[in-house]
């Protein structure tokens with residue numbers, strides 16, 4: 001399996017005001033898959049294409065045709081209830097979730113899931129997890145997820161995810177999972193200096209002694225999350241590209257094994273300019289909900305004073321002036337990316353706008369203003385919803401019911417195809 005950067009992922013530019021976008025289909029692009037020959041099936045009707053979303057002004061907005069074979073037919077994405085969503089989640093994924101609701105034609109079904117089964121791959125306090133699930137639903141609604149347009153639900157309320165995952169477990173080679181990077185980065189979060197190559201990691205008993213089956217195999221459950229709805233497109237941040245590639249390979253193998261095109265090959269929709277927001281304290285690792293230090297991230301519900309304090313402590317450097325150089329100046333460049341995305345302008349425009357700023361302190365103050373102002377409506381709406389949890393629970397109940405209906409249809413087909421029915 002080629003785990004190199006898949007060229008068919010969608011690129012989304014958030015460089016202009018993010019609420020209007022034009023989707024265009026560009027030419028087919030076939031990635032190198034080492035064993036493509038042995039797993040591709042001649043009757044595949046799904047084509048690999050780049051699905052790109054380009055920001056443009058509202059007057060030229062043209063939604064994609066749903067008649068095209070590569071236009072989205074079903075969208076699925078998920079977020080773990082492992083904490084309050086942060087700026088990385090928002091700029092890398094959630095802003096797209098909201099945007100797609102406005103852009104896609106009404107016959108495209110959209111599923112957004114709070115993937116609570118995935119949260120169990122790391123230790124959780126039961127009471128906190130229960131609370132975090134509801135808090136996540138509140139945050140998603142506050143960001144603009146519209147339950148009338150999208151099916152919003154908790155993963156564990158739809159048991160078909162886990163049932164399909166078992167079927168997929170039975171066909172997925174262990175070697176594919178050992179190449180995934182996330183279980184290593186999650187395990188090594190508190191163990192700096194652990195080896196980084198796949199071969200070293202799987203043989204490193206220090207690292208793998210703490211490895212539980214769920215953390216190792218959760219990319220298969222993630223594949224099931226997508227495939228159970230026959231999703232064609234998956235809005236994600238760049239950190240998830242490897243898992244999406246795995247989901248495609250599993251879908252391909254299943255179709256080949258049973259000589260039936262049960263699953264479409266899902267494509268990613270990734271924002272091109274804010275693929276990955278980095279940690280404020282360690283700007284070479286991504287911002288994460290599960291990072292033990294809250295100072296590494298801006299949570300969507302952080303009040304302005306806390307945002308100011310986190311940015312003021314963000315790691316930068318001693319150079320004067322603001323430039324964009326992710327390798328040489330990772331800290332400052334991460335802040336420039338955040339500023340650009342929150343202002344809805346590109347990096348060059350940010351550098352022009354901040355041309356007069358010489359000190360990081362002043363830059364951080366300007367950034368605080370922009371971010372605090374941008375997040376204010378989400379914070380206000382979260383507070384309003386928190387006072388109306390009955391409504392939020394009802395949204396989740398209704399969403400699970402709708403999701404179960406569709407998931408059951410697919411599972412019945414899978415059980416027939418594999419011979420369980």
Ligand code: ATP
Pocket residue numbers: 078079080081082088089090091092093094235236237238239240274275276277278286287288289290291
């Ligand atoms: P955890 O640390 O528990 O894994 P997380 O912060 O990585 O949490 P997820 O729930 O795993 O968040 O991911 C939700 C979505 O947010 C995914 O689409 C993921 O690609 C995206 N995402 C997560 N972190 C970032 C980031 N730093 N930059 C851009 N996108 C991100």
Ligand code: MG
Pocket residue numbers: none
């Ligand atoms: Mg994650």
